[in-house]
Structures are given as C-alpha cells and as structure tokens.
Amino acid sequence: MPVFRPGSWLNPESRPDGCGTATAGRFAVPLAGGRFDRHFHDDDELWFFTAGKAKILLDGSEQYVQAGDIVLSPAGAPHDIVEVYEEVRGFFSETGHPVGGRVGHLHTSEEDAAGHVVPARPLPADFPSL
Template identity: 70%
Template structure:
C-alpha cells in the first residue's frame, strides 16, 4: 500500500479505500479474511480493480517461513 510493503498479522485490520492499489505478495501463516464494500463514490463500481487487465488473472502467492524481522505483538 502507498508504494510500500507492510506486514499484517492475526488481529490486524487493513482498510483500503476504493481505487487504492494493493496486493498480497507472501503469506507466513494461514490467511483468512473478509471484505466489505460500501460507500462507493458516484459512478464507482463494486469489485476488485486492476491497474493492468493482465493482473486480473492473479499470481502465485508463496507461503514462506516467518522472517526474523516480522514484528511481534506486545501486550
């Protein structure tokens, strides 16, 4: 998001506004999620958007071991 990679882990909420590019590039544990689409701007459309139509075909997302710099939860 915002041109940078970010870690997300169990309990995190990732909020992405309509039209903001985003992706999942690696997973380190079972990934479960849900999405809600609401409040579309006038003329907006529901569904996942892609900058390049070729991206709509998807891509592999490798499962990898947890990296050493993965942030740990405190508290």
C-alpha cells in the same frame, strides 16, 4: 437480515434495501497454491485478518499483517497479498460507492487481473510480535 454463509458475500445483488455497505465477505489465502490479484476499488475497503501472517502491498508500500490487524485501503489505492507465512483468513468490506462507482476488484493491467500465486515463505526475523 440475511446471513451470508461461506461461498456467498454481500454485494449489490444480495444486499438488503437501505444497506450502505457496498460489499462484504470472507477471504483466505492458503500456504499451498494460494492466489490473489493486485487490485483497487472506487471506494475504501477494510480488511480484518482473523488468522495467519502475511506481507501485503498497499499503495506501493509493503507491510506485514497478522491476525487481529485491520487494514484500510483508500479508494484508488492498489493492494495485494504478496507473501504468506501462515494461512491467512479474514473479512473484507467495501464501505460504499460514490455515485457512478464500480463494484469489486478493478485492475490497472491484464496481468494484475490474471492474479498470481502467493508464495509461502518462512516467517521473517523482522516480523513484528504482538
């Protein structure tokens, strides 16, 4: 089985024959100069946060996330990282595409596709503790 190192990710061009996972890889948003894009997928996507604290937008609802959290973005649900309180790192996986499904980040506007700076902010008082 292939090993995917930093800077590479599992995708339709690199995945082994018979692999049902559409894509998989790592993501990071640093405290300074981090960027992200509001997007959706034709299939479900899982995020597993391995480090950090942030606020995300998932299908119109803002939620706090931190290391250890798993987020499920259902097919078609816009999602985004909107604030970071500590550098976040994690792992993503698109679960598999429906027939005719598109790969990767899909956008509803050119503005969303261009991405945005993710502001670094102090940890909010209402941030949940583990």
